[in-house]
Amino acid sequence: MTEKIARLLVAGSASIHTWRFLSGIAPFVDELYLACNGEVPADKRPANLKGELPVDFSLKALSTAGRLKSWIAEVKPDVVHVHQANSVAWHARRALAGSSIPMLLTAWGSDVLLLPDQNPLMRAMVRGNLKAAAAITSDSLYMAAKIRELAGDCRIALLNYGIDALPPAPVVGAKKKQLLSCRLHKPLYRIDAILNGWAEVEDGGRFADWNLVVAASGGETENLKRQAASLGLKRVEFAGFVDSATLGRLYEESRVFVSVPRSDATSISLLEAMGHGCLPLLSNLPANGEWAIDGLNGVIAEDVGRLGPELCRAMALAEDDEALGRIAEMNRGLVEAKALHRANMAGFADLIGELAAQKV
Structure with missing residues (x-):
C-alpha cells in the first residue's frame, strides 16, 4: 500500500479484539472513528481516534441504524469496517443502504459458525450481512468455506489479528x-x-x-x-x-x-x-x-x-x-x-485501501 487511508470508521463491540484491531490498524490510517457499545480503555486508545459514537447493537435497538447513518454522513469515511456478522453488521448494513461507502466485514467465528444454526431468522440475517459486504475477512479456511456456503459468490480474504510478536525461543x-x-x-x-x-x-x-x-x-x-x-x-x-x-x-x-x-x-x-x-x-x-x-x-x-x-x-x-x-x-x-500482528494488519490495510480506491 502506498498511501495512508484517510478516514476509517470501525463498528464493533467492546472487546479486546476490537481494541487490538484499532491499535494495529492505526499506523495505516490518518483518522479513525469508532461506533461501539463501550468506551475504549485509555491505555488502548490510538492517538488518531478522532471520534466515538456510543451505540446499542442489540436487535431491539431499532434506532441504531439511523444514528449510525447520520454519523457516517457527518464523518464521510472511505470505508466502514464492521466486526462480526451478527447484529453489529445488521445495524451497519442498514445504515449504509443506498450509500457508495464500501463495507468491509470481519467475521469472528461464532457469528458465522453458530448463529445461523439457531433459527431461520438468524440465518437470514447473517446471510444478508455477508451479502451486503464489499469484502469479508476470515481467520480460517474452514470459516471461509462456511461464509461461501451462506453468501455464495463473495470476496473473502484470509487474515487474522495475529500475536504482537514472536516470543523468545523457549528453554x-x-x-x-x-x-x-x-x-x-x-x-x-x-x-x-x-x-x-x-x-x-x-x-x-x-x-x-x-x-x-x-x-x-x-x-x-x-x-x-x-x-x-x-x-x-x-x-x-x-x-x-x-x-x-x-x-x-x-x-x-x-x-x-x-x-x-x-x-x-x-x-x-x-x-x-x-x-x-x-x-x-x-x-x-x-x-x-x-x-x-x-x-x-x-x-x-x-x-x-x-x-x-x-x-x-x-x-x-x-x-x-x-x-x-x-x-x-x-x-x-x-x-x-x-500469524504476526503487524504483517496481518498491513494485509487489512491493503484490503481497506483497495476498497477505498473503488469507492464511487
Missing part, C-alpha cells in the same frame, strides 16, 4: 510439567470436560508430578470450582483472569496448552501458546486442523467426553524434551509465517 528443559487452560469460562469452551479428564489423570497416578492451571474467568467460574472440589482434584490451580505479562509467563512455563471448544475459528490463545513452544491439545475442529496435525505438532482429541486418555497422550509426548523441542520449533515457524 524447553526449563518448562514445568504443567498444562494450561486459558479460554473463557463459558459453556462453549468446555472447561468442565478438561476437569473431568484431569480427574482421570489424578486417579491414574502415571503423571503424579504434573499440574493443571486453569486461567481466565467467566460465568461458569464458580461452577467449575465446585466441580473441581466435588471431584477431589488436588493438582488444579484456578489462576483467575491474568494480565498479558502473567499469561505470557504461564505459556512460557507450560508444556501443554489445552483448548477444546465445541466451535472455534483461529484463536489468538492457540497462536500465543504455539509461539511459546507449548504442545497444543485441541478439539477436533476444522480450524484447529489448519494449525495442528495429530501426533506431528499437536494432539487432536476426537472425543472431548473422554479427555483423560488424550491428556495422558499429550503429557507423554510433551515430557520428552527432544520431542517438545522439535514441536516448538515447527509451531513457532508456523506462527512466524502466518
Whole structure:
C-alpha cells in the first residue's frame, strides 16, 4: 500500500479484539472513528481516534441504524469496517443502504459458525450481512468455506489479528510439567470436560508430578470450582483472569496448552501458546486442523467426553524434551509465517485501501 487511508470508521463491540484491531490498524490510517457499545480503555486508545459514537447493537435497538447513518454522513469515511456478522453488521448494513461507502466485514467465528444454526431468522440475517459486504475477512479456511456456503459468490480474504510478536525461543528443559487452560469460562469452551479428564489423570497416578492451571474467568467460574472440589482434584490451580505479562509467563512455563471448544475459528490463545513452544491439545475442529496435525505438532482429541486418555497422550509426548523441542520449533515457524500482528494488519490495510480506491 502506498498511501495512508484517510478516514476509517470501525463498528464493533467492546472487546479486546476490537481494541487490538484499532491499535494495529492505526499506523495505516490518518483518522479513525469508532461506533461501539463501550468506551475504549485509555491505555488502548490510538492517538488518531478522532471520534466515538456510543451505540446499542442489540436487535431491539431499532434506532441504531439511523444514528449510525447520520454519523457516517457527518464523518464521510472511505470505508466502514464492521466486526462480526451478527447484529453489529445488521445495524451497519442498514445504515449504509443506498450509500457508495464500501463495507468491509470481519467475521469472528461464532457469528458465522453458530448463529445461523439457531433459527431461520438468524440465518437470514447473517446471510444478508455477508451479502451486503464489499469484502469479508476470515481467520480460517474452514470459516471461509462456511461464509461461501451462506453468501455464495463473495470476496473473502484470509487474515487474522495475529500475536504482537514472536516470543523468545523457549528453554524447553526449563518448562514445568504443567498444562494450561486459558479460554473463557463459558459453556462453549468446555472447561468442565478438561476437569473431568484431569480427574482421570489424578486417579491414574502415571503423571503424579504434573499440574493443571486453569486461567481466565467467566460465568461458569464458580461452577467449575465446585466441580473441581466435588471431584477431589488436588493438582488444579484456578489462576483467575491474568494480565498479558502473567499469561505470557504461564505459556512460557507450560508444556501443554489445552483448548477444546465445541466451535472455534483461529484463536489468538492457540497462536500465543504455539509461539511459546507449548504442545497444543485441541478439539477436533476444522480450524484447529489448519494449525495442528495429530501426533506431528499437536494432539487432536476426537472425543472431548473422554479427555483423560488424550491428556495422558499429550503429557507423554510433551515430557520428552527432544520431542517438545522439535514441536516448538515447527509451531513457532508456523506462527512466524502466518500469524504476526503487524504483517496481518498491513494485509487489512491493503484490503481497506483497495476498497477505498473503488469507492464511487
